Amino acid sequence: MTKSKMSQQHKSLLQGRRDLLKLAAALPLAGGLSACASTTASDKSATAAATSTPKPSAVRKPIVVSTWEHGMPANAAAWQVLAAGGSALDAVEQGVRVPEADPAVRTVGYGGYPDASGEVTLDACIMDHQLNCGSVAGLKRIKHPISVARAVMEKTPHVMLVGEGALTFAKAQGFVEENLLTEQSKQDWLVWREQGKAKSQINLENHDTIGMLALDSDGHLAGACTTSGAAYKLPGRVGDSPLIGAGLYVDQDVGAATATGLGELMIKTVGCHLVVELMRQGLNPQQACQRAVERIAAKIPNAAEAQVGFLALSVSGEVGAYCLHGGFNYAVQDASGATLTDAIHLLPGVVV
Ligand code: SD4
Numbered sequence: 001m002t003k004s005k006m007s008q009q010h011k012s013l014l015q016g017r018r019d020l021l022k023l024a025a026a027l028p029l030a031g032g033l034s035a036c037a038s039t040t041a042s043d044k045s046a047t048a049a050a051t052s053t054p055k056p057s058a059v060r061k062p063i064v065v066s067t068w069e070h071g072m073p074a075n076a077a078a079w080q081v082l083a084a085g086g087s088a089l090d091a092v093e094q095g096v097r098v099p100e101a102d103p104a105v106r107t108v109g110y111g112g113y114p115d116a117s118g119e120v121t122l123d124a125c126i127m128d129h130q131l132n133c134g135s136v137a138g139l140k141r142i143k144h145p146i147s148v149a150r151a152v153m154e155k156t157p158h159v160m161l162v163g164e165g166a167l168t169f170a171k172a173q174g175f176v177e178e179n180l181l182t183e184q185s186k187q188d189w190l191v192w193r194e195q196g197k198a199k200s201q202i203n204l205e206n207h208d209t210i211g212m213l214a215l216d217s218d219g220h221l222a223g224a225c226t227t228s229g230a231a232y233k234l235p236g237r238v239g240d241s242p243l244i245g246a247g248l249y250v251d252q253d254v255g256a257a258t259a260t261g262l263g264e265l266m267i268k269t270v271g272c273h274l275v276v277e278l279m280r281q282g283l284n285p286q287q288a289c290q291r292a293v294e295r296i297a298a299k300i301p302n303a304a305e306a307q308v309g310f311l312a313l314s315v316s317g318e319v320g321a322y323c324l325h326g327g328f329n330y331a332v333q334d335a336s337g338a339t340l341t342d343a344i345h346l347l348p349g350v351v352v
Contacts, residue, residue, distance in 0.1 A: 060317025063334040064091060064214040067260045067311055070105045071210060071331030072340060074098045078214055079333045088214040088222035089128045089150075095212050096124075096146050096224045103182045107208035110143050111182040112228025114189050115235045120180040123242035124149045124226035125160075129252040135160040137242040141177040142170045146226045149242070159244065163236075192232055209241050211248060211258025213313040221315060223248045223256045230263070239263025245273035254280045255315050257289070260328065261308035265296050275312050285312035286320025286344070293322050293346050309343055326350035 062082035064075045078095030082088070096108075103111030114120045124145035125135035134153025137160065139145045148170045152161050161169050171177065181189075209227035216222075225248040227241040240246035240263030247263065249272040250256040257275035259266045266272065271292050278288035289310035296303050309323035311330050321330045321343035327350045328343045 059215075059219065059315075060334060061215045061219060062088075062091075062217045063313070063317050063319070063332070064095060064212065065311055065313050065319050065333075066095065066212040066331045067210055067258065067309065067328070068208050069329060069331065069340060070099045070102070070108070070208065071212065072338060073102075074210060074212060075331050075333040075338060078212060079338075082214060082216055083335075085217055087218070088216040088220050089126070091214045091216065092212045092222050092224035093126060093146055093150055095214070096210050096226045097144055099210050100144050100146060100226055103184070105208070105210075106185065106228075107231075108210050108227055109145070110180050111185055112180065113231030114181055114185060114228075115237070116232045117235045118181065118186070118189050118193075119235065120185070120228055121235075122180075122226070123229050123239055123247075124224070125242045125244055125248050126150050126153060126222070126224045127244060127248055127250040127256075128153075128222045129220040129250065131251075133159055133244050133250075135242040135244060136162070136166040136170075137238045138163040138236065139166045139170065141167065141180060142175050143178060143180065144175070146224050148173070148175060149224075149226075160242065162238070189232065209239075209247070209260045211241075211260060211311060213250075213256040213258055213311065215313060215315070215317050219315070221250050221252055221256045221313070223250045223258055225258050240266035240271065243267060245270045247272060249273045249276045251276050251280070252315060255285060255313055255318075257285075257310055257312040259308065259310050261324070262306035265300055265303055265306060265308050268300060269296055271296070271308070271310060275310050279312065279314060284320055285314050285318050286322060288312055289320050289322035290344070290346075293324055297324060297346055304347060311343075322346070 064078040066074050074095040077098045078091040081091040099105040100109030122139045122145040123137045126149045127133040134149040136145050136148050151173045211225040213223045225241045229239045246266045248258045257272040259271050275288045275292045307325050309328035311321045323343045323345045326345040332339050
């Protein structure tokens with residue numbers, strides 16, 4: 001190798017190292033929170049691991065991961081698609097349709113908590129390995145917003161449709177209008193209204209969006225996210241779940257991430273895009289989720305009053321998650337079986 005080539009290589013190595021150090025310095029630590037005393041050490045170890053952890057040699061695929069316990073039956077439906085050699089995109093759509101149709105899941109689709117006016121309004125988005133994406137927000141009276149989001153992606157030149165426009169589009173596509181407010185949801189809403197609460201219920205317990213990520217046997221990633229949003233939200237409020245980058249992001253070069261919890265926090269930090277970009281910098285999925293939660297905790301006043309959780313899947317099938325408060329779990333299914341795991345959390349204590 002010539003001297004000039006060597007010095008060129010040396011310079012780019014130094015530049016790479018400087019970039020990494022700059023990145024580490026730019027990422028805020030959650031030192032302002034007393035419960036985060038261990039954050040500095042974990043942050044250092046995340047950076048160290050980013051430079052030293054060897055990449056896994058074998059890709060773990062197909063695989064599907066989802067937020068929360070209702071991710072177990074959703075993953076099972078997605079797995080049927082993946083195990084038959086189907087696409088990650090079909091898998092995530094079929095998977096999240098399960099909680100969308102289940103009235104016992106009170107935070108997604110049919111039977112979800114309504115807004116303050118008593119109307120169930122749904123947010124959802126879907127994204128594939130080529131940055132194709134589709135989204136709906138504030139969609140009423142359609143049980144499967146994820147399928148409408150997919151139709152937006154595949155049948156329009158747009159990414160996102162909202163409110164009446166989304167409903168008109170859905171009906172034109174053959175989706176059937178139906179009542180999504182179950183008797184149980186109605187009764188709960190009436191009680192909430194009688195209590196005279198002036199505010200939407202955005203708190204620690206209200207956070208069970210389903211976000212699903214899959215890697216198919218062709219090695220393609222896709223993701224879906226669907227929710228009824230914050231219970232008793234102000235009519236018109238849109239959370240992170242239908243926003244590409246906030247509630248979901250997929251980049252085939254790197255991996256995918258999805259989020260659950262108080263959407264305003266993910267919107268302010270473009271949380272899922274942040275997780276994917278941190279993975280691009282060399283962090284593994286769990287380290288990237290941890291950094292994003294730390295960013296939220298450090299930069300957003302009163303973040304600790306809410307829950308946030310991220311779940312990520314790398315293009316090689318590594319899975320990681322992290323949340324602010326204990327209590328967030330995630331479901332994983334691959335050829336070895338199905339598991340439900342508690343995510344590691346930043347703050348002490350568990351919220352269920
Ligand atoms: C939102 N992220 O609309 C969602 C909330 C959630 O079940 O997770 N709800 O902010």
